[in-house]
Each structure stands twice: as structure tokens, then as C-alpha cells.
Amino acid sequence: MRLSRYFLPVLKETPAEAQIVSHRLMLRAGMIKQASAGIYSWLPLGFKVLRKLENIVHEEQARAGHIPMLMPTLQSADLWRESGRYDDYGAEMLRITDRHGRDMLYGPTNEELITDIFRSHVGSYKDLPLTLYHIQWKFRDEVRPRFGVMRGREFLMKDGYNFDLTKEDALHSYNRHLVSYLRTYERMGLQAIPMRADSGPIGGDDTHEFLVLADTGESEVFYDSQITDLKFGDRELDYDSVEQCQAVLEEFTSRYARTDETHDVAEFNKIPEDRRRTARGIEVGQIFYFGTKYSEAMGATVQGPDGKPVPVHMGSHGIGVSRLVGAIIEASHDDKGIIWPEGVTPYHVGIVNLKQGDTEADAACESLYKAVQAVGLEALYDDRDERAGGKFATMDLIGLPWRITVGPRGLKNGVVELTSRRTGESVEMPPQQAIEKILEIYHPHHHHNIAQPMAKQSFHTWV
Numbered sequence: 001m002r003l004s005r006y007f008l009p010v011l012k013e014t015p016a017e018a019q020i021v022s023h024r025l026m027l028r029a030g031m032i033k034q035a036s037a038g039i040y041s042w043l044p045l046g047f048k049v050l051r052k053l054e055n056i057v058h059e060e061q062a063r064a065g066h067i068p069m070l071m072p073t074l075q076s077a078d079l080w081r082e083s084g085r086y087d088d089y090g091a092e093m094l095r096i097t098d099r100h101g102r103d104m105l106y107g108p109t110n111e112e113l114i115t116d117i118f119r120s121h122v123g124s125y126k127d128l129p130l131t132l133y134h135i136q137w138k139f140r141d142e143v144r145p146r147f148g149v150m151r152g153r154e155f156l157m158k159d160g161y162n163f164d165l166t167k168e169d170a171l172h173s174y175n176r177h178l179v180s181y182l183r184t185y186e187r188m189g190l191q192a193i194p195m196r197a198d199s200g201p202i203g204g205d206d207t208h209e210f211l212v213l214a215d216t217g218e219s220e221v222f223y224d225s226q227i228t229d230l231k232f233g234d235r236e237l238d239y240d241s242v243e244q245c246q247a248v249l250e251e252f253t254s255r256y257a258r259t260d261e262t263h264d265v266a267e268f269n270k271i272p273e274d275r276r277r278t279a280r281g282i283e284v285g286q287i288f289y290f291g292t293k294y295s296e297a298m299g300a301t302v303q304g305p306d307g308k309p310v311p312v313h314m315g316s317h318g319i320g321v322s323r324l325v326g327a328i329i330e331a332s333h334d335d336k337g338i339i340w341p342e343g344v345t346p347y348h349v350g351i352v353n354l355k356q357g358d359t360e361a362d363a364a365c366e367s368l369y370k371a372v373q374a375v376g377l378e379a380l381y382d383d384r385d386e387r388a389g390g391k392f393a394t395m396d397l398i399g400l401p402w403r404i405t406v407g408p409r410g411l412k413n414g415v416v417e418l419t420s421r422r423t424g425e426s427v428e429m430p431p432q433q434a435i436e437k438i439l440e441i442y443h444p445h446h447h448h449n450i451a452q453p454m455a456k457q458s459f460h461t462w463v
């Protein structure tokens with residue numbers, strides 16, 4: 001993408017309404033524009049990051065064997081009356097009446113809709129286990145939408161639902177989701193800690209929330225400091241293996257880590273004092289096992305091996321995709337702007353032409369721009385006729401992890417400059433070497449690296 005042809009409405013002034021850094025930076029970097037309270041348009045740069053996150057979610061769901069689909073945003077109230085949640089959900093549910101006087105609602109979550117699909121089409125235990133998911137907009141009429149996309153009213157969520165014959169099988173599904181979520185967040189450059197949580201309006205006994213530690217987080221969290229040393233990393237794992245998934249669950253949940261809702265002071269105080277931590281966290285996902293709550297209420301049964309109908313055991317699992325854009329910025333920025341982790345960056349590299357209009361500099365930038373494309377990566381080329389200082393400030397603000405700077409002086413010596421956004425470190429090298437370096441960063445040669453997609457395939461491959 002050439003910046004001269006892009007739509008990147010960066011703001012010079014810090015917007016007064018934004019209270020936290022991610023909200024400020026998303027507005028300043030031209031990623032979002034508020035449409036009304038808690039509802040945002042995703043401008044091109046923000047949309048690109050959102051799509052990258054969706055893509056990681058799809059790849060990791062595919063890896064775990066879960067099946068993508070798409071359900072509508074508007075739902076009929078009747079299904080929610082069957083589960084009893086039409087009344088329980090309260091003022092957070094946006095209720096709509098259509099022209100025929102039918103009660104509709106904008107889905108805050110999809111347990112009812114998916115259970116209806118399941119009961120209509122699945123009749124035998126032989127069709128289990130089954131896990132379906134989608135990535136779709138949700139609406140919750142939050143009392144106090146704030147912090148930009150972190151607590152919106154309309155927000156993008158990945159929500160998945162597992163159907164299993166027995167509690168045991170459903171608990172394996174639960175563990176499998178925990179594993180796949182750990183991998184998902186790590187690929188986004190985040191450490192998200194699973195913490196024992198409260199089930200809220202979804203209901204059920206077993207539930208963990210995933211929290212990213214950040215001072216601006218809305219949850220108060222309590223944990224054993226040893227937990228932050230845990231890494232899923234690039235380990236190989238068989239998602240069908242009950243033992244392997246169980247072992248990961250135990251590894252990541254055996255140390256104390258809870259939100260204020262489930263915090264137990266007596267338990268917490270059993271940890272050696274120097275390891276006790278109190279902090280704030282951003283909830284970026286949650287997994288639930290709720291057994292037969294919905295299947296019994298809505299008659300979602302299958303014929304068991306003995307021919308008798310059994311209500312299926314279910315769980316649901318959510319990732320806050322749009323909130324994650326803000327969470328990643330909260331976890332990765334400095335006073336100049338955003339610093340995207342390589343796995344989610346909207347463009348892999350920025351190219352800055354220090355002297356637009358200079359024949360040699362223009363030609364060198366053009367060939368770098370094409371070379372980046374040729375290796376399957378994306379560059380954002382600042383080809384505007386602007387001063388170097390302004391170009392650097394824009395690149396720093398929008399946070400591309402790598403920048404190649406091209407100017408007449410360097411070119412005389414046959415070099416360009418490669419700069420890391422994170423460390424600020426610059427190294428001069430011939431253009432070809434800069435391309436090789438970039439390629440190596442994004443496609444390191446060992447194939448099992450977690451930062452790598454399963455294969456170089458587009459989003460559409462996963463659906």
C-alpha cells in the first residue's frame with residue numbers, strides 16, 4: 001500500500017474523550033471512528049488488524065478441529081423464552097420489534113440459536129463430538145460503554161459451542177478450548193492468564209477467564225507470580241488426546257490465579273508472600289462448561305448407544321476479538337505510539353522515502369516495495385512529499401514493527417536503514433539484505449514456530 005493512496009486519517013491532537021492509552025492511540029492512528037456511544041466504524045488500518053486477529057482465531061480453531069459457520073446478529077425472542085433467558089438477561093439485551101410485531105433481539109451471545117440448530121439436525125450420539133463456532137458481532141447495551149473498543153456496545157466475538165455425549169467428553173472439549181486459546185493469545189503476542197471465574201448469565205460450574213495484565217484493566221486479579229513464567233510456546237500437541245489437553249490445563253491452572261469475583265483470601269495467603277501478586281487485568285476470553293442447562297431446557301437430545309434419548313453436554317467459549325485490538329495496544333506501546341507484535345501487525349514493514357522526487361531514492365523505494373510483495377509480505381510505503389520528521393512520527397504512531405528508511409545519502413554508499421520499532425535500533429545494510437532480514441523475521445526457517453500460520457493460506461481456506 002502506498003500511503004499517498006491510502007486512507008489513514010491520523011489525528012495530531014489527543015482526543016479529549018479518550019481516557020486510556022489504547023483508545024487514544026486507536027483514534028490518533030486513524031483506526032476507528034466512533035459512530036455512536038460504544039459503536040465504532042473500523043477504518044482501514046483498524047480493520048486490517050481486526051482481520052489479522054480473526055485469521056489467527058480461525059487458524060487455531062481449525063487446528064483444534066472446530067468447525068466455522070455464521071449465525072445472524074438478529075434473533076427471535078422465542079428461542080430465548082424457551083431457555084428462560086429472555087427475562088433473565090435484563091437491560092443489556094437490545095430488544096427490537098419488527099413490522100409484524102414480532103419480538104426480536106440483537107444477539108448478546110448464541111447458546112439458544114446454536115442449540116436450536118443442533119436439535120434440528122443432530123439425532124444420534126454417533127454425530128458427536130461436535131464443536132461449532134463463528135465470529136460475529138454481538139450487542140450488549142452496556143450501562144457505561146467506555147475505553148473505546150474495550151467496552152463497546154457492539155463488539156466482535158468469536159463464540160464456540162461444544163456438544164458432547166457425556167460430561168467427561170465435554171470436559172475434554174473444555175480443556176481443548178483452553179489449550180487452543182493459550183496458543184491463540186500467544187500468537188497475538190499476548191500473555192493471557194487463565195483464571196478461575198464466575199459464570200454470570202451463561203451459567204454453569206466450570207469456567208475460566210483469560211486475562212491480560214494491564215493497569216487499565218477493569219478486573220482486579222490475584223495470582224501466584226510463578227504463573228507469568230509459563231509459556232505454551234511451540235510445543236506439538238494432539239488435540240484429541242485427553243491426557244495431553246488435561247496436562248496443559250493442569251500446568252496452567254494449578255497455581256493460584258483468580259479474579260475478584262472468586263478470590264479466596266485464605267487460599268491466596270497459602271502462597272509464599274513474595275509470590276503473591278495483586279494487579280489489574282483485561283478479560284479477553286472465557287470458557288464455560290455448563291452441562292445440560294440449555295439442552296434440557298430446549299430439548300437438545302441425541303439417541304444414546306442404548307437407544308434412549310440423552311440431553312447433550314455443552315459448553316461455550318468466547319474470545320473478545322475487537323477488545324483484543326485495544327488489549328494488545330495496552331500491552332504494547334510507548335509514548336510515540338503503538339508497537340504491533342509481528343503476528344498481528346497491519347503491515348509487515350514501513351518504507352520511508354526521505355526525499356520523495358529524488359530519482360534514485362524513488363527508484364530504490366519502488367524496488368524495495370516490489371521486493372517485499374514478491375516475498376509474500378506487505379509494506380506500507382510512505383511516498384508522500386512530506387518532511388522526514390512527519391513521516392517518522394506517523395510510522396511510530398501506527399506502530400509497524402520494522403521500518404526501512406531510504407535516502408540519497410545512504411544510497412550513495414549502497415545502503416538503507418532497517419529500524420526496529422520496539423528497540424529503536426537502526427542498522428545500515430544493502431537493500432537486498434534488508435529484504436532478507438524482514439523475510440527471516442516473518443518466516444523463520446524452523447517450521448514449528450508458534451508465530452507461524454499453519455500454512456501460507458488465506459482466511460477463506462478455513463471456512
Ligand SMILES: Nc1ncnc2c1ncn2[C@@H]1O[C@H](COP(=O)(O)OP(=O)(O)OP(=O)(O)O)[C@@H](O)[C@H]1O
Nearest residue numbers: 149150151152155157283284285286318319320323
Ligand atoms: N462490551 C464488550 N466490549 C468488547 N468486548 C466484550 C464486551 N463484553 C464482552 N466482551 C468480550 O467477549 C468475551 C466473551 O464474552 P463474555 O460473555 O465472557 O463477556 P463478559 O464476561 O460479560 O465480559 P465483561 O465481564 O468484560 O463484561 C469477553 O471475554 C470479552 O473479551
Ligand SMILES: [Mg+2]
Nearest residue numbers: 209283285286
Ligand atoms: Mg466473561
